Amino acid sequence: MTVGGDPTARAVERIGPAEPDVTAAAADLMAGLATTPWGQVSPSVYETGRLVALAPWLAGHARRLDFLVAAQRPDGGWGGPDGYAVVPTLSATDALLAELRRSGGGHARTDLARAADRGLAALSLLADELDDRAIPDMPAADLIAAALVESIDRSLAAPVPGVAGGGRPRTPRGLDGAGRLAAVRAMLGAGTAPPEKLLHALEAVGGDARGVPAARPGPTGIVGASPAATAAWLGEKAPDPEDPARRFLETVVEQYGGPVPCGLPITVFERAWVISTLVRAGIDVTVPPTVLSSLRQALNPAGTPAGEGLPADADTTAGALYALGLLGLPFRLDGLEPYRREEHFCTWQGEDGFSVSTNAHVLEAFGQYLVRHPDSPPRITEVVPGLAALLLDHQRDDGSWHDRWHASPYYATACCALALGRFGGGRGRPAVRRAVRWLLTTQRADGSWGRWEGTPEETAYAMQVLLLVGPGDGACQAAGARGYAYLARSASSGEDGPALWHDKDLYRPAAIVRAAVLAAVRLARLESGVMVRAGDDAPIGR
Structure with missing residues (x-):
């Protein structure tokens, strides 16, 4: 589903200095969050x-x-x-x-x-x-x-x-x-x-x-x-x-039009992910007032659900807080307290299993809070090094991460590497370098990345790691350029890409995926060639 055509296709349909196209596409995407408030999810x-x-x-x-x-x-x-x-x-x-x-x-x-x-x-x-x-x-x-x-x-x-x-x-x-x-x-x-x-x-x-x-x-x-x-509650x-x-x-x-998705609404989850992905890549966005107020109103001490009918969870809570922090708005961390365990944060109460991506997002929320409140008490400051160590412990020998909420290791690797690159300090840098090496060795001949086949979504995750937290060397830039060329070709084909996200069935959150692709396009197109490295306080941009 799209709103007013596919903004991703417009953003990458031609090679060259087309930064205004990315900005316009991001504006379309933000407008779609307001006009399709339940979310944009593939049918199941x-x-x-x-x-x-x-x-x-x-x-x-x-x-x-x-x-x-x-x-x-x-x-x-x-x-x-x-x-x-x-x-x-x-x-x-x-x-x-x-x-x-x-x-x-x-x-x-x-x-x-x-x-x-x-x-x-x-x-x-x-x-x-x-x-x-x-x-x-x-x-x-x-x-x-x-x-x-x-x-x-x-x-x-x-x-x-x-x-x-x-x-x-x-x-x-x-x-x-x-x-x-x-x-x-x-x-x-x-x-x-x-x-x-x-x-x-x-x-x-x-x-x-x-x-x-x-x-x-x-x-x-x-x-x-x-x-x-x-439907089951209503009966036959x-x-x-x-x-x-x-x-x-x-x-x-x-x-x-007949078929239905397996999860709807995903209002808060979708809005938090789209905003944070675009802003983190330095894309200038104006958040519609209804979208911004929905994030603020959803926050409470018990945490935030992805949408009506779902239990509150730490992943959505952390994502909403991080989005507000990137927008420069004040926020509190008390909504994450119910999910704090001795060594990690659970996704929801009574969770069976463990999620590295949830803990990476919690690391981003705490880290962003400390940017504005560096003199916070130990109960807050101790979370950042603790979660960084946790993510390091779960990195695989090849440099990747895997997670329970997505079929692709490229998603989990992006979540963990981006969080560690920004908030992992000195201990995080070696892990990011291992992730970068893995990405460089798994790029496909056509410039894409993907678990089963190359996809725009997974390619966008890889490019964000290389161009946001990579060492900025020629290898990362060359791989990013090949990925960019692949995105341009895939946009012209009109392919949506496969469903890769975990619910009862695999699903594709279209707005979130489009935001990831736009972020990768923006990073690959920076005309000045100068990016603010992860760890600096200023946003990425010219």
């Missing part, structure tokens, strides 16, 4: 499949079926490579089987049956080929997989018209969440409120989600910042047209 096979199965009454049902059939891969699966295919393939296959079992009309039923058969075959191969190491760390993946295997098994208990069957699906190793799913269902059945983070995947409990008091929709009708969770029968939850779903469907 997983979430769209759940709506097909759970809410056939919702407008756009036929378009969602078309989307699923068109998105199927040649091998019969859906979604990203390797383990990233499990959840979307389960969801799409379950949705098609549910549709085929419904009486009436034939929405190209032969095509649906063929796609369902191919999906079942793909699931069988995935279960055989994947081991625990190939399963990505995605939210509620074990609950979702267990629920969908169970649902597909029920659908295949009797013959499905046009579907050969080919055996029942099995849950891949590493995603056996049947016991946890039963515990969540028992919790809801007893009237006990589940952890707030589970509401984002409420659809996993199926019919048990209908009308659950603990999941009552928010002011705009949203349950768990998720169309699927909202069409609710009153004036029901706020139904209106939320219809608004999302109208915005996306």
Whole structure:
């Protein structure tokens, strides 16, 4: 989705001194934050499949079926490579089987049956080929997989018209969440409120989600910042047209044309990331008053959620604080205190696992605060060296970092290297140099960077590290120039790039990705050739 055309394409469509184009594109991007307040997120096979199965009454049902059939891969699966295919393939296959079992009309039923058969075959191969190491760390993946295997098994208990069957699906190793799913269902059945983070995947409990008091929709009708969770709460029968939850779903469907994203809204998260990325690269931006006020109003001592329906988290809180700090506005750090642990900051209360990118963003928030308040007490000043040491401990031998919120090590490496380059002091510099070496050795022949293939998003992350915190030598400049040429070529092709961010399904936050590309373009185009190095107080610029 774009606002007024693709500003990234306009920003890199020609090589040369086109700094005003970058500024104009950034202005378009900032305007889009205000006009599309829920966020700009790619549609999800997983979430769209759940709506097909759970809410056939919702407008756009036929378009969602078309989307699923068109998105199927040649091998019969859906979604990203390797383990990233499990959840979307389960969801799409379950949705098609549910549709085929419904009486009436034939929405190209032969095509649906063929796609369902191919999906079942793909699931069988995935279960055989994947081991625990190939399963990505995605939210509620074990609950979702267990629920969908169970649902597909029920659908295949009797013959499905046009579907050969080919055996029942099995849950891949590493995603056996049947016991946890039963515990969540028992919790809801007893009237006990589940952890707030589970509401984002409420659809996993199926019919048990209908009308659950603990999941009552928010002011705009949203349950768990998720169309699927909202649909599960409403149930399979069409609710009153004036029901706020139904209106939320219809608004999302109208915005996306049928298919839906897996997380919406992402208001605060999107705005914080876009602002900080642009300002850190020295791009002159005017933040719309509504956008700025939304960041300020979202902050509170308990932390800040990415959007309505989600629990507060340290990552979004830190991102919002850092954005305000880069804009030169005062802020307090108390919203991060609930997430402080002995050696790190958790992403949310009760987090299973650990995120280096969350801790890198917390380092930036504390570091930016200390730029204006250097005489702060030890409880604040001690955080910066502590988090810097933590990030150093998690750097891989090759110089990269990996994280649970993104499929690509280039994202995690950019988060950690940029934070260490600015606030890591003397201990951070060797780690940044190792990251730079890794980036220089992994650049592709066409000038791009990428985990599976070269992408504009991952290329932008690599270029920001090289041009913001790299040593400023000829190797970094030459690699940045090759990356810039790749961005110019990719913009002319009109390709959006793959979904790489972790939610229940891989997703692409379009505005955030465009901001990263614009930042890389700006840095590569600095006409004077003089940049303020990381660690200086002045912003990057001429």
